[in-house]
Amino acid sequence: MTTESETTAPQRPLLVARGVTKRFGAVEALTGVDFEVHAGEVIALVGDNGAGKSTLIKALAGTQPGDEGKLTFGGEPVTIKSPLDAKRLGIATVYQDLALCDNLDVVANLYLGEEIYETGPQRALKVIDEIGMEKRAVELLDSLSVTTLRSVRTEVGSLSGGQRQSVAIARSLLGDPKVVLLDEPTAALGVAQTRQVLDLVLRLRDRGLGVIIISHNIANVFEVADRIVVLRLGKRVATLVAADTTHDEVVGWITGSHG
Amino acid sequence: MSAAGTPEPEPAVAADPAASGQMARRIAQLGSLRVALVLAVIWIVFQSQNDNFLSSFNLTNLVLQIAPVGIISIGVVLVLLLGEIDLSVGAVSGLAAAVMAVLNVKHGWEPVPAIAAGVAAGAAIGAVNGFFVTRFGIPSFVVTLAGLLAWQGALLQVLGDTGTVNLNDATITGLAGTFYGDVVGWILVVVVVGGYGLSGWLERVRRGRAGLSQPALPGFLIRLAAVAVGTIAAVLVLLSDRGIPLSGLILVVMCAIGAFITTRTAFGRHLFGVGGNAEAARRSGISVTRIKMIVFISCSALAAFGGIMAASRLLAVNQSSGGSDLLLLAIAGPVIAGTSLFGGRGSIWDALLGALVIGSIANGMDLLALDSSVKFMITGGVLLAAVVIDATIKNQRERAGDSRAP
Numbered sequence: 001m002t003t004e005s006e007t008t009a010p011q012r013p014l015l016v017a018r019g020v021t022k023r024f025g026a027v028e029a030l031t032g033v034d035f036e037v038h039a040g041e042v043i044a045l046v047g048d049n050g051a052g053k054s055t056l057i058k059a060l061a062g063t064q065p066g067d068e069g070k071l072t073f074g075g076e077p078v079t080i081k082s083p084l085d086a087k088r089l090g091i092a093t094v095y096q097d098l099a100l101c102d103n104l105d106v107v108a109n110l111y112l113g114e115e116i117y118e119t120g121p122q123r124a125l126k127v128i129d130e131i132g133m134e135k136r137a138v139e140l141l142d143s144l145s146v147t148t149l150r151s152v153r154t155e156v157g158s159l160s161g162g163q164r165q166s167v168a169i170a171r172s173l174l175g176d177p178k179v180v181l182l183d184e185p186t187a188a189l190g191v192a193q194t195r196q197v198l199d200l201v202l203r204l205r206d207r208g209l210g211v212i213i214i215s216h217n218i219a220n221v222f223e224v225a226d227r228i229v230v231l232r233l234g235k236r237v238a239t240l241v242a243a244d245t246t247h248d249e250v251v252g253w254i255t256g257s258h259g
Numbered sequence: 260m261s262a263a264g265t266p267e268p269e270p271a272v273a274a275d276p277a278a279s280g281q282m283a284r285r286i287a288q289l290g291s292l293r294v295a296l297v298l299a300v301i302w303i304v305f306q307s308q309n310d311n312f313l314s315s316f317n318l319t320n321l322v323l324q325i326a327p328v329g330i331i332s333i334g335v336v337l338v339l340l341l342g343e344i345d346l347s348v349g350a351v352s353g354l355a356a357a358v359m360a361v362l363n364v365k366h367g368w369e370p371v372p373a374i375a376a377g378v379a380a381g382a383a384i385g386a387v388n389g390f391f392v393t394r395f396g397i398p399s400f401v402v403t404l405a406g407l408l409a410w411q412g413a414l415l416q417v418l419g420d421t422g423t424v425n426l427n428d429a430t431i432t433g434l435a436g437t438f439y440g441d442v443v444g445w446i447l448v449v450v451v452v453g454g455y456g457l458s459g460w461l462e463r464v465r466r467g468r469a470g471l472s473q474p475a476l477p478g479f480l481i482r483l484a485a486v487a488v489g490t491i492a493a494v495l496v497l498l499s500d501r502g503i504p505l506s507g508l509i510l511v512v513m514c515a516i517g518a519f520i521t522t523r524t525a526f527g528r529h530l531f532g533v534g535g536n537a538e539a540a541r542r543s544g545i546s547v548t549r550i551k552m553i554v555f556i557s558c559s560a561l562a563a564f565g566g567i568m569a570a571s572r573l574l575a576v577n578q579s580s581g582g583s584d585l586l587l588l589a590i591a592g593p594v595i596a597g598t599s600l601f602g603g604r605g606s607i608w609d610a611l612l613g614a615l616v617i618g619s620i621a622n623g624m625d626l627l628a629l630d631s632s633v634k635f636m637i638t639g640g641v642l643l644a645a646v647v648i649d650a651t652i653k654n655q656r657e658r659a660g661d662s663r664a665p
Contacts, residue, residue, distance in 0.1 A: 108531075131465050
C-alpha cells in the first residue's frame with residue numbers, strides 16, 4: 001500500500017508529470033519525479049525542508065519550469081514554460097505570500113488585472129463595471145461558503161489571515177481552472193482560520209477540481225488529502241492513500257526512517 | 260500584534276510616545292472630515308487676526324494663488340499613489356514656463372503652440388525620469404533629485420542673458436487673468452451639484468437593481484448637501500468680486516478628470532494596485548513599467564502646465580521661476596489632505612484640498628505681514644504634522660490588520 005496505487009483513480013488523471021527533473025547548478029532539486037492528479041482529488045505534497053515540494057509546484061505553475069520531464073494535461077502532451085502557459089491550461093497557483101494588495105478591497109483584489117468593463121461608449125476608456133464585479137464576487141464567495149467577510153468592499157489589509165487566504169484562493173478560481181496548486185495555505189494561521197481554509201479546500205474538491213496542496217502540518221494533511229505524495233531529497237519516495245495510512249508512517253517516509 | 264495576556268494594549272502603546280501620539284491618533288481617525296476641520300480652524304484663526312482674510316477679494320486671490328500649485332499637486336498625487344516621489348516638479352514647472360515664454364516672446368510662436376511645447380517639454384522630462392526609475396531600478400527620489408538641479412540649470416540656459424522674459428500675449432496672460440460672470444457661475448453650480456447628485460443616485464438605483472447593499476441614504480444626502488452648499492457659497496463669493504477665475508475652473512476640471520481616471524478606470528485601479536503591492540500587480544499581469552512610465556510622464560506634464568499657469572499670473576518667467584518653496588508646497592498639500600507618502604492611498608481631490616489648506620496658510624501669513632523666517636518655520640511645522648498623521652494612520656491600519664479576529 002505504499003506504492004503507486006490506482007485505488008482512488010477511477011478515471012484518467014487530469015495532470016500527469018513523468019520524470020520531472022530540475023537542477024540549480026550542480027544541485028539536483030528534483031530527480032525524475034512522477035506525479036499525477038485527478039479531477040475531484042486532493043493531493044498533499046509533503047516532505048522536509050529542501051525536499052523539492054516548492055520546486056515541483058513552481059515547475060507545474062510555470063514560474064520555474066523543469067529541465068526535463070513530460071507533462072500531459074487531460075491526456076494531451078503539453079509544455080509549461082511560463083505562468084501564462086499554466087494559466088491557459090487551467091492550472092491556478094496560490095502562493096504562500098498570497099500577493100494581495102492591502103490597499104484595495106476584496107472585489108478589486110479578486111479582479112485585479114482581470115477587471116470587467118462597462119459596455120457601450122465607456123468601453124474605450126476601460127471604465128470598470130464595479131456593480132457587475134461586486135455581484136459576481138459575492139456569488140463566487142457565496143458558492144465557496146466564504147461567509148465570514150462583513151462586506152466585499154472591506155479593504156483586504158484589514159482582513160484576518162484566514163480571510164486573506166480565502167480571498168487568494170477565490171481569486172485563483174476566476175479563470176475557471178481545473179487544477180489548483182496551494183503552497184502552504186495554512187501556515188501561520190490560528191485554529192479557527194485553519195479550519196476555514198481546509199473547508200474551502202474540500203469545497204474545491206467537491207467542485208471537481210484537482211487540488212495539490214503543500215503542507216508541513218501532517219494533521220491538516222490527513223483532514224483534506226485523498227492521497228499523500230512524500231518527497232525526500234528531490235525524489236518521490238512514497239504515494240500513500242490517506243485512508244490507509246497513519247501519521248507515523250507519513251513521518252517515517254518524510255524523515256527517511258521508513259523504507 | 261498585542262500580547263495575548265493584555266486585554267487592553269492601548270495604554271501600553273500610548274505610554275511611549277506620550278500624549279502627542281494619542282492626539283495624532285485621534286486626529287488620524289477623523290478621516291476626510293479632518294481636512295475640512297483643519298481648513299475651518301485656519302480660516303477662523305486668520306479671520307480673527309485680520310478682517311480682510313475672508314473677504315471675497317482675498318478669497319478670489321487665494322484661488323488664483325493655489326491654481327498653479329494645485330495643478331502641480333495633481334501630478335504629485337499620481338506619483339505618491341505609486342509609492343514614488345518626484346522632487347523635480349518645481350524645476351520642471353519653471354523650465355516649461357521658460358520654454359513657452361522664450362518661444363512666444365523671442366521666437367514669435369503663437370501662444371497655443373508655445374504652451375503645447377512647454378507641456379511637451381515637461382512630458383519628455385517625465386519620460387526620462389520614468390526611464391531611469393523603471394529601466395535601472397534607481398529610486399525616484401534620487402533620479403528626480405538629480406533632475407531638480409539639472410532642470411534648474413536648463414532653466415537658466417533657456418532664459419539666457421536676459422534672465423527675465425516678460426509675457427504680454429493676451430492668450431497666455433488670460434490663463435490667470437480671465438474671469439467669468441453669473442452665467443458661467445450658475446452653470447458650474449448646476450453641473451457640479453447635478454452631476455454629483457445624479458451619478459450618486461444612478462449608482463444607488465443600479466446597486467438596488469443588482470441586489471447589492473446600498474450605502475445609507477442620509478449619508479449620501481448629507482454629502483450632496485455639503486457639496487451643494489460649498490459650491491454655491493464659493494460661486495457667490497467669487498461672483499461678488501471679479502467673477503469665476505478661469506484658472507480655478509481649470510484646476511477643478513483637471514481634478515475631476517484625474518479623479519475619474521484614478522477611481523473608475525482600469526488604469527486607475529492598476530495604479531492603486533502597483534502602489535499597494537507591485538509584486539501582486541505584476542503577477543496579475545499588469546505591466547508595472549507601463550504604469551510607472553505613464554505616471555511620471557503625466558506628473559511632469561502637469562508640473563509643466565502648472566508652471567505655465569504660474570507664469571501667466573506673474574506675467575513673466577525669471578530665474579527663480581519654479582524655485583523657492585513651490586516644490587515643497589506641491590508635495591505637502593496632498594499629504595496634508597490625506598494622500599499617503601507610502602503609496603496606494605489617496606485621492607486626486609487631495610491636490611485641490613491640500614492646495615487650499617497650505618495656500619490659506621501662506622495667504623494668511625502674507626496678510627499678517629509675518630517675517631519670512633516665521634513663515635518658513637510654520638510651513639515646515641505644518642508639513643511635519645501632516646507626515647506624522649500619515650505615519651500614524653499607516654501604523655494604526657497595520658495594527659488593525661494584524662490583530663483582527665477571524
